[in-house]
Amino acid sequence: MNAILIPHTWVLALSAALFTIGTLGVLLRRNGIAIFLSLELMLNSANLAFVAFAMTFAAQPGAAVSALEGQLFVFFVIAVAAAEAAVGLALYIALHRVKGAIDVDRVNILRW
Amino acid sequence: MLGNLWLIPILCLAGAVACLALGLLRARKPIISVVGVGSVGLATVAAFAALAEYLGQSSEVIRNSYFTWIAAGEFLVDASLQLDRLSAVMIAFVTFVGFLIHVYSIGYMHSETDRGYARYFAYLNLFMFSMLVLVLGSNLPVLFVGWEGVGLCSYLLIGYYYEQEYCATAGKKAFIVNRIGDFGFLLAIFAAFAAFGTTEFLDLRDAIAADPGGVRTAATLIGLLLFVGAIGKSAQLPLYVWLPDAMAGPTPVSALIHAATMVTAGVYMVARTNFFYQASPTAMLTVAVIGGLTAVFAATIGLVQNDIKKVLAYSTVSQLGYMFLGAGVGAFIAAIFHVVTHAFFKACLFLGSGSVIHACGGEQDMRKMGGLKRHMPVTYWTFVAATLAIAGIPVFAGFVSKDEILAKVFAAGAADLNHFGRIYSLLWVLALAGAFMTAFYMFRAVYMTFHGDFRGGHEVEHHLHESPPSMTLPLIVLGALSVVGGILIGFPGQLFHQPDLNRIEAFLHPVMAPIAAVGGVPGHGAGPHAVSLSTEWTLVIGSVLVAVAGWMVARRFYVGAEPFAPARRLAERFPFVHTLLLDKYRVDELYDAVVVRPIHGLARFLWKVVDVVIIDTLFVNGSAFVVELTGDFLRFLQTGNVRNYALSVALGILILAVVLW
Numbered sequence: 001m002n003a004i005l006i007p008h009t010w011v012l013a014l015s016a017a018l019f020t021i022g023t024l025g026v027l028l029r030r031n032g033i034a035i036f037l038s039l040e041l042m043l044n045s046a047n048l049a050f051v052a053f054a055m056t057f058a059a060q061p062g063a064a065v066s067a068l069e070g071q072l073f074v075f076f077v078i079a080v081a082a083a084e085a086a087v088g089l090a091l092y093i094a095l096h097r098v099k100g101a102i103d104v105d106r107v108n109i110l111r112w
Numbered sequence: 113m114l115g116n117l118w119l120i121p122i123l124c125l126a127g128a129v130a131c132l133a134l135g136l137l138r139a140r141k142p143i144i145s146v147v148g149v150g151s152v153g154l155a156t157v158a159a160f161a162a163l164a165e166y167l168g169q170s171s172e173v174i175r176n177s178y179f180t181w182i183a184a185g186e187f188l189v190d191a192s193l194q195l196d197r198l199s200a201v202m203i204a205f206v207t208f209v210g211f212l213i214h215v216y217s218i219g220y221m222h223s224e225t226d227r228g229y230a231r232y233f234a235y236l237n238l239f240m241f242s243m244l245v246l247v248l249g250s251n252l253p254v255l256f257v258g259w260e261g262v263g264l265c266s267y268l269l270i271g272y273y274y275e276q277e278y279c280a281t282a283g284k285k286a287f288i289v290n291r292i293g294d295f296g297f298l299l300a301i302f303a304a305f306a307a308f309g310t311t312e313f314l315d316l317r318d319a320i321a322a323d324p325g326g327v328r329t330a331a332t333l334i335g336l337l338l339f340v341g342a343i344g345k346s347a348q349l350p351l352y353v354w355l356p357d358a359m360a361g362p363t364p365v366s367a368l369i370h371a372a373t374m375v376t377a378g379v380y381m382v383a384r385t386n387f388f389y390q391a392s393p394t395a396m397l398t399v400a401v402i403g404g405l406t407a408v409f410a411a412t413i414g415l416v417q418n419d420i421k422k423v424l425a426y427s428t429v430s431q432l433g434y435m436f437l438g439a440g441v442g443a444f445i446a447a448i449f450h451v452v453t454h455a456f457f458k459a460c461l462f463l464g465s466g467s468v469i470h471a472c473g474g475e476q477d478m479r480k481m482g483g484l485k486r487h488m489p490v491t492y493w494t495f496v497a498a499t500l501a502i503a504g505i506p507v508f509a510g511f512v513s514k515d516e517i518l519a520k521v522f523a524a525g526a527a528d529l530n531h532f533g534r535i536y537s538l539l540w541v542l543a544l545a546g547a548f549m550t551a552f553y554m555f556r557a558v559y560m561t562f563h564g565d566f567r568g569g570h571e572v573e574h575h576l577h578e579s580p581p582s583m584t585l586p587l588i589v590l591g592a593l594s595v596v597g598g599i600l601i602g603f604p605g606q607l608f609h610q611p612d613l614n615r616i617e618a619f620l621h622p623v624m625a626p627i628a629a630v631g632g633v634p635g636h637g638a639g640p641h642a643v644s645l646s647t648e649w650t651l652v653i654g655s656v657l658v659a660v661a662g663w664m665v666a667r668r669f670y671v672g673a674e675p676f677a678p679a680r681r682l683a684e685r686f687p688f689v690h691t692l693l694l695d696k697y698r699v700d701e702l703y704d705a706v707v708v709r710p711i712h713g714l715a716r717f718l719w720k721v722v723d724v725v726i727i728d729t730l731f732v733n734g735s736a737f738v739v740e741l742t743g744d745f746l747r748f749l750q751t752g753n754v755r756n757y758a759l760s761v762a763l764g765i766l767i768l769a770v771v772l773w
Contacts, residue, residue, distance in 0.1 A: 023762060026758055027755060027758055027759055027762060028755075030755070104753075104754045104755060105753060105755065107752075107754065108751065108752035108753045108754075109752060110752045111750050111751050111752025111753075112747040112748055112750050112751075112752075
């Protein structure tokens with residue numbers, strides 16, 4: 001199975017780009033759903049990095065780890081992200097019932 | 113009995129517990145009397161049984177160890193009791209005189225409430241228990257338990273009428289002043305262990321006897337520290353101030369404190385640890401000087417007091433001074449002898465004064481008494497017998513013992529004891545002056561109280577009556593002992609070439625025997641007299657003349673053609689001296705200014721400045737204020753805006769990343 005290997009630096013660069021976009025999205029967007037999407041982007045950029053590193057280190061001669069370990073983490077992250085999405089979306093529904101919107105800037109009563 | 117020594121103190125402790133329980137159960141007085149007096153009665157029987165059995169045995173010292181009390185490394189203390197000739201004499205007279213005082217208390221305290229009565233007898237029994245532990249203890253820590261116990265009981269009993277503030281204050285004063293002395297005692301225990309590795313009397317004695325010269329420094333230190341304890345407990349200069357105030361307690365308590373227990377503890381302790389003093393001329397001299405000065409100092413105050421109990425209180429301080437003076441010249445047996453005879457006549461005097469106060473409806477001022485001889489003959493005659501004893505009139509108890517001390521002091525001066533001969537001679541002169549004053553103030557008390565006309569008003573005079581038998585019987589016994597007690601147990605046989613007639617001297621000699629001769633220390637312990645027989649007779653006649661002179665002066669001053677006039681004229685002629693004596697040299701005021709007020713000031717400073725300003729305001733409220741102030745600014749960081757928080761997190765990670773790079 002000798003597929004064409006994409007150099008892992010490329011993959012990591014893509015992961016970093018995704019992560020930055022996600023971070024900026026979280027910081028700059030006001031719509032709750034958009035923030036959520038950005039957050040998912042950050043998580044998946046991390047997943048990408050996991051997979052890239054797993055492939056790279058497992059390919060090295062005499063590696064102590066197998067490719068499975070990094071890939072395993074990805075599944076955990078996906079599971080946690082799913083749970084998080086369930087809780088988060090439930091919160092947004094509750095928020096929408098009270099405020100009539102999911103603009104996070106309008107949810108600022110918990111302050112000094 | 114000898115195997116069950118613990119029974120003697122435990123009987124009194126059981127009596128105390130039973131009395132407290134009866135008080136809580138609201139028992140009536142007759143039951144409490146039976147328990148309270150009966151327990152001490154049984155203890156007296158047990159003590160005399162032990163004494164009798166002991167006299168029949170040849171063994172010198174009986175030591176019973178019950179359990180290991182303290183075990184800390186090399187420091188081992190057994191809870192053990194020791195009966196030797198000294199403690200045998202002590203328990204016999206302590207329980208006997210204590211028992212008489214208990215009997216007397218039945219009559220004296222009959223107007224108390226049932227609960228107060230139970231409390232009184234519980235404390236009284238506890239007092240006896242503590243004293244017996246003190247006397248029987250075979251090492252310094254056990255003795256210290258009893259030592260503290262009598263201090264506690266004196267506090268409880270002096271403050272018996274605690275509703276009145278001056279009684280409560282007097283109780284506290286007694287306790288606090290005693291604690292100052294106890295501090296010295298405690299240091300002495302530590303020093304004894306540090307120097308000799310043991311606190312058992314027998315071991316300490318052996319250790320010192322083995323090398324008296326080599327341990328002189330340690331013996332001096334320990335002896336002086338122990339004497340600090342004795343100064344507090346036995347009311348010597350400068351810690352005597354609690355004793356006159358202790359008169360605030362019920363009169364039988366005064367008798368108990370002054371005669372059988374408490375104040376004699378100091379003299380007993382010095383006699384018990386005589387080996388320290390024998391090994392240390394400095395400590396001996398200190399004891400003698402303090403004793404001699406106290407004897408005269410207290411006697412001068414006693415000259416002008418008008419409260420009958422205050423006169424007796426100062427006379428106790430003065431007599432204790434004589435005992436220490438005796439101990440300070442190595443006449444430990446004479447000191448113990450004087451303790452015993454003093455217990456007889458001083459208990460008699462106090463119980464007699466209680467009888468008088470009882471009859472006069474609580475009046476203690478002798479200026480409002482007089483002529484009581486007609487109304488209470490038993491009290492009068494027993495009081496006179498005890499007065500003759502304390503004044504040192506021949507054949508009466510006090511004469512024999514006091515004269516022995518005076519003779520020993522003179523001998524010490526003549527023989528140049530430890531090269532301090534001049535000081536001892538000076539002390540002898542002081543002691544003789546004190547004897548004159550003793551005779552004067554005691555007969556003054558007799559004349560003011562019992563002779564002349566009654567000065568307390570018709571109302572009181574109408575109620576004057578002799579006390580009930582429970583009060584007069586102890587008086588008669590003690591009065592009789594004041595007459596014959598001295599020659600019975602310590603006839604001065606050496607004056608008649610019959611030294612073995614002096615039973616107490618022969619009996620106690622083995623316990624007090626001089627430890628192996630310390631270089632250049634003659635006439636120690638019960639050794640032979642250093643003065644000739646003719647000198648001794650001269651001394652006896654001289655001290656008798658001095659005592660009679662005091663008596664006659666009192667007679668001239670307070671009875672006769674114009675009673676009180678000569679005394680008043682003398683007071684008007686020397687108003688400064690008179691006021692000074694009447695104010696007790698203003699020692700209390702001095703202590704108030706030098707000790708009490710600065711401590712109050714310090715306490716106020718610690719309270720108002722250190723506690724209120726520094727701790728409360730600065731530390732506690734100050735730190736809370738700083739936290740609040742910081743919070744007032746920092747809380748604006750909490751905007752409630754989620755995106756601000758997200759930015760903070762992002763920036764934080766960025767900074768961390770840069771720093772950790």
